[in-house]
Amino acid sequence: MKMSTDVNLYQDQLYDFKGLWDVPSICGLKIERKENKIIIIVTDLFEENPGTSITEWNTKLAKELCDKFEINYESLVFIEHTPNKETKLSFNRESFFQVKFDIINDKFDNPQWIEMTKEEVDKLITE
Amino acid sequence: MKFRLIFPKWRKLEGQTTFNLPPHGAIVFAATIPDYVEVEFIDENLEEIRYDDDVDFVGISMLLTTQVKRGWAIADEYRKRGKKVIFGGISTMLHAEETMEHADSVFLGEAEGHMSQIFEDFRKGELKKVYNHMNDLPPIEIVGPARRDLYNRDLYYHKGVQMLDLFHASRGCRYSCYPCAVSYLGGRNFRPRPIDKVVEELDTIDNNRLFVVDNSLAQDTQWEKDLFKAMIPFKKKWCSHTIEDKPEVLDLAAQAGAWYVYQAVFDTSDYIKNRVKQYHDYGIGVEGTILLGLDNQTEDDIKRLIDFLLEINLDLAEFTILAPFPHTKAWTDLKKQNRIFNPDWDDYNAGQVVYHPKHMSAERLQELYQYAWDTFYKDETQEEKMFKLLKKIVSRELEDGTFKKRRKDLSKTSFGKNVKHKIA
Numbered sequence: 190m191k192m193s194t195d196v197n198l199y200q201d202q203l204y205d206f207k208g209l210w211d212v213p214s215i216c217g218l219k220i221e222r223k224e225n226k227i228i229i230i231v232t233d234l235f236e237e238n239p240g241t242s243i244t245e246w247n248t249k250l251a252k253e254l255c256d257k258f259e260i261n262y263e264s265l266v267f268i269e270h271t272p273n274k275e276t277k278l279s280f281n282r283e284s285f286f287q288v289k290f291d292i293i294n295d296k297f298d299n300p301q302w303i304e305m306t307k308e309e310v311d312k313l314i315t316e
Numbered sequence: 317m318k319f320r321l322i323f324p325k326w327r328k329l330e331g332q333t334t335f336n337l338p339p340h341g342a343i344v345f346a347a348t349i350p351d352y353v354e355v356e357f358i359d360e361n362l363e364e365i366r367y368d369d370d371v372d373f374v375g376i377s378m379l380l381t382t383q384v385k386r387g388w389a390i391a392d393e394y395r396k397r398g399k400k401v402i403f404g405g406i407s408t409m410l411h412a413e414e415t416m417e418h419a420d421s422v423f424l425g426e427a428e429g430h431m432s433q434i435f436e437d438f439r440k441g442e443l444k445k446v447y448n449h450m451n452d453l454p455p456i457e458i459v460g461p462a463r464r465d466l467y468n469r470d471l472y473y474h475k476g477v478q479m480l481d482l483f484h485a486s487r488g489c490r491y492s493c494y495p496c497a498v499s500y501l502g503g504r505n506f507r508p509r510p511i512d513k514v515v516e517e518l519d520t521i522d523n524n525r526l527f528v529v530d531n532s533l534a535q536d537t538q539w540e541k542d543l544f545k546a547m548i549p550f551k552k553k554w555c556s557h558t559i560e561d562k563p564e565v566l567d568l569a570a571q572a573g574a575w576y577v578y579q580a581v582f583d584t585s586d587y588i589k590n591r592v593k594q595y596h597d598y599g600i601g602v603e604g605t606i607l608l609g610l611d612n613q614t615e616d617d618i619k620r621l622i623d624f625l626l627e628i629n630l631d632l633a634e635f636t637i638l639a640p641f642p643h644t645k646a647w648t649d650l651k652k653q654n655r656i657f658n659p660d661w662d663d664y665n666a667g668q669v670v671y672h673p674k675h676m677s678a679e680r681l682q683e684l685y686q687y688a689w690d691t692f693y694k695d696e697t698q699e700e701k702m703f704k705l706l707k708k709i710v711s712r713e714l715e716d717g718t719f720k721k722r723r724k725d726l727s728k729t730s731f732g733k734n735v736k737h738k739i740a
Contacts, residue, residue: 209643210412210424210450236492239504244648269652281494286652302652 199230199270199310206250208241216243216250217270220258221314227260228314232270243269247288248297262292268310269302285310317435319353320371321346321466324378324386325360329667332689332698336361336731338464338472340482340529341405342377346463348427350435357466360390362732367393373438374399378407378415381641382665388418395420400443402434409450409501410642411661416445425449426487428458456487456507461517471732476722480555481523485514485543489531492645495607498531500643506535511546518550524718525575525709528556537565544568551718553709555603561591566598575709576601576631582610584624592628601705603632608688609681610638611674618684622691631705632698635688636666637681 200217208214217232231243231250243250251267254260267288274281285305290297323339339359346355358365374394378387384407391401395418403415404423416422421443423434430449437443464481472479486508492499533540533556540560545568547554553575559565566574577595581588581604595602604625608618625633640647640656641664650656650671657678658670667685669678676684693701713719728735 210448212450236490236499236504242645242648244652245643288652300652302654304653 199314200232203234204231204254206246206253208246212240214238214240214246218254219314220254220260223316226264226266228266228268229254229260230268230270230310230314232272235272235274247300248290251288251290252295252297266313268305270310283307317353317373317439318371319349319355319373319375319435320369321355321357321375321377322365322387322390323357323359323361324376324383324390326380326383326386327662327665329665332667335474335479336472337479337482337527338467339377339379340462340484341379343462343464343466344459344484345375345377345404345427346466347460348429348431350432353435355463355466357463357468359468359471360386362471363468365390365393367397371399373435374401376401376403376408377405378403378411379405380665381407381410381639381661382663383407384411384415384661388415391418400438402438402443406497406501410497412446419445421445421447423447423449425451426453428454428460430454453487453503453507456509457513459487459509459513461520464521468732470726473723473726474730475735476724476727478523478525478720478723480525480527481521482529483517483521483526483554484529485509485533486530486535486539490535491532494610495638495641495644495646496531497641497643508536508539508543511539511542514543515546518547518552521552524552524713524720526552526554528554530557532558534558534560537562540565541568544572544574547572551716553712553718555601561594566594566600570598570600573712574598574600576603576705578603578605578634580605580607581621581625581630581633582607584620588624589628592630596629601631601708603634604630606633606635606688608635608637608685609669609671609673613673614675615680615684618688622688625692632701633688633692635685635692637669637685638671639664639666639668640671 199219201219204216204218206214215234215238217234219230221228233243247269255262255265269286269288271284273283285307286302287305289301291299321342323342328334342357349355376387376391378384394401400420402421402423403419404427408415408422409424412422412424430447434447486506488503488505488507489498490504490506492504537560548571551573553573555576557578559569559577577600579591579602592602606621638646640650655672656670657672663670669681672678673681710719
């Protein structure tokens with residue numbers, strides 16, 4: 190798979206998780222701790238991910254990451270990153286979505302996606 | 317033990333020629349059932365279900381998303397009568413959580429190697445709610461010949477002409493195409509069947525014409541060439557999805573009986589034009605598959621694409637509207653953009669717009685879909701073009717002595733129903 194070369198700006202490590210029906214899955218992960226917020230960027234790895242996509246699993250994944258990395262839900266900014274696949278199709282271009290969840294009784298639910306520009310994401314992680 | 321295996325019916329697309337091909341997944345699954353079980357297969361597209369017949373256990377095999385609601389309704393009827401129902405198949409996996417609400421048991425994954433345990437659990441009254449084998453796909457070597465003996469064969473004839481038999485030579489796919497869920501279903505690895513196993517199965521098929529249903533044969537050149545070499549002696553004629561366009565592959569494919577292949581036409585490039593020509597140069601027909609409603613298509617793009625199809629001498633064309641099936645990138649993209657407006661699975665038939673397209677209204681895309689069919693088949697209907705393609709294969713069959721005459725006893729029926737003749 191060809192992805193844009195600056196993918197690592199948004200990915201410090203690979204993260205293994207059990208996806209839908211316990212299928213082993215993998216995504217890119219970056220955690221940026223700021224004064225009053227903690228930004229999690231998960232990156233879709235397309236063909237390199239043998240299992241569930243970050244979008245399909247975002248409620249479970251966001252909770253799992255918060256628990257594992259001791260992130261307070263209230264300070265979480267969760268971003269889904271889809272890298273440029275460099276195909277001819279315009280909709281395979283890089284995209285960023287902030288995902289907001291309803292969190293009730295320790296459970297993440299009802300994901301709502303808000304598209305962000307690359308500049309907005311860069312500003313968020315570098316400010 | 318009597319096990320009734322049902323393939324639910326679905327609403328066919330309006331205005332298109334309907335051919336009922338014998339279902340494949342269900343009989344591949346049936347081949348994994350222990351010998352002591354008496355299996356009966358019902359294709360509900362062609363046969364009525366008699367709910368009060370004496371059966372012990374019911375299986376529902378679902379292939380399409382547009383089939384799932386019907387599958388669930390059938391299960392509800394049986395469960396009302398106290399019968400246990402297990403679901404399996406592609407769309408069971410795509411809709412597993414919803415299906416569990418209508419099932420005693422749901423099987424996820426590929427059936428080989430697992431059915432003895434499940435039937436034993438049923439006998440002991442210990443059927444599990446989910447058999448999750450998504451994660452341990454069986455070795456491809458153990459996939460055996462499908463149970464074609466279960467078909468009610470006479471139903472798969474149209475005016476005395478036998479429909480194609482479906483057949484698979486591999487599973488899985490290393491590609492991960494935008495609208496496709498195969499990577500979720502079959503793993504992201506291409507798993508070709510050993511050639512001797514393919515040969516063993518081909519030997520069991522009493523039909524000169526096949527549809528090789530593999531997602532794409534163009535994944536391993538050496539295996540593909542070995543496959544075609546092994547198919548040559550059978551003298552069968554077949555259609556398939558994509559094959560590689562290397563001359564040595566096309567030459568072997570033609571010798572092996574390639575009749576026509578499906579070719580995705582996604583732009584108006586010389587690449588597509590040349591590829592169609594290459595197939596034709598080897599005597600292989602081409603059915604273009606054209607997906608409408610992608611985010612990079614404007615109304616003008618779609619119209620240009622249809623004009624292009626007429627220029628490149630496709631033998632047939634099949635137009636579909638993007639359907640965001642669960643577990644595809646199309647689905648996740650449209651879901652996060654909040655563009656899916658129709659959640660009714662019955663309408664996920666690739667002929668109905670269920671989401672807001674990027675460059676036009678849903679209504680306009682629906683009109684363009686109809687325009688595409690009407691324009692492509694304006695001078696020659698789909699049936700006429702199919703007949704032309706059929707004639708080509710008949711002449712090849714006559715040459716190699718494999719032609720089978722149409723069955724006179726079924727010449728006045730179509731898929732089990734009497735054909736009404738028009739009186740001039």
